[in-house]
Amino acid sequence: MQSGGDVRAVVESGLLAPGACVFAADAHVVAAGPAELPEGGGPRAVEVEGGVEYSGDELVMSGNLYVQVFDYGSLPYLSVAGPTVVRVTGPEDHEAFLDDADRALRDGVWSEGLAHPSVQLADLTTLVSPTKDTGLGRLYVTADGQVRTGVGGQDLGPVTAGAEALRAALDAGAGDPSLGSVVPDDVLRAGAAERPWLGRYAKALEVRRRLAPKYGTDVRVSGFGGRFTEGLPAHPVESADEVLLVEVLGDFLAVRTHDYRLFRLGKGSARLLEIFSALGATSSPDATSSPDAANSTDAAAVAARLLDMTDDEARDAHAALTARLGLAGAPATTTGGA
Incomplete structure (x- = not known):
């Protein structure tokens, strides 16, 4: 909640599901009283100071966790000193985000700032899938009581309108x-x-961020920026949920995108998985009977x-490999690599 917002109005709106957590200034949390929040596990209220609306803002949670906020355009110049949120704050930031994505696709050159483990890009789901319904699971309430699904979001209506009216909006x-x-x-x-591969890009950003500390x-x-195997489509044709393949320090890793679990692969296994991932969506069972196997897309x-x-x-070999990675059927429960 933005400083000055009315926690009591949020509590009475019916927006809070069991286990919901409210981040608000201490005076308003105390005024509402934790007993008025729905019953459920997890924290019910977190006292915060500061804000997240403008580049350079700082949010202090529970008096000891400091989160800095910057606009996307500042990313190349940031000196990260702790938890940092980078926001798209206007068309220029959005254009810079797309330029970085295009550069990664074309050249394999990535924004180093987004790989920092302490940096989180806000509203990434919206940037890559703006037509997808975000739901009311995450809300931002302005000082004058307007409800949004993000800090830079469109006003859905006053919090006093209630959950049903806001859902309708x-x-x-x-x-x-x-x-x-x-x-x-x-x-x-x-x-x-214009960039149907943005979902794949978002997954790759998270994988790079998780790999960076090690x-x-x-x-x-x-x-x-290319493939590990020549002759494959140079750019992503896989779905965003398809396993990601990365090479780092001479090692090949397969990353399950639903839980970001890593598996170390030999080069042959990595190439096999890459071929089936890249061509799986366009493979034709009849293509194997083609006399010109060199031109086959199977x-x-x-x-x-x-x-x-x-x-x-x-x-x-592909069936055995995907089974070991937990990609065929239920996710694997072992902790070893492949």
């Missing part, structure tokens, strides 16, 4: 309004529509040709 829109007050909706949509930022990601045929095995051996 959200449903009346055509997607995620979390950046609606800082970037025009048509600009957001156009940026994402491996640094010299991380190659398959589909960004994943098994391509793997067989490049890895010196038969089509059936390639399929069997």
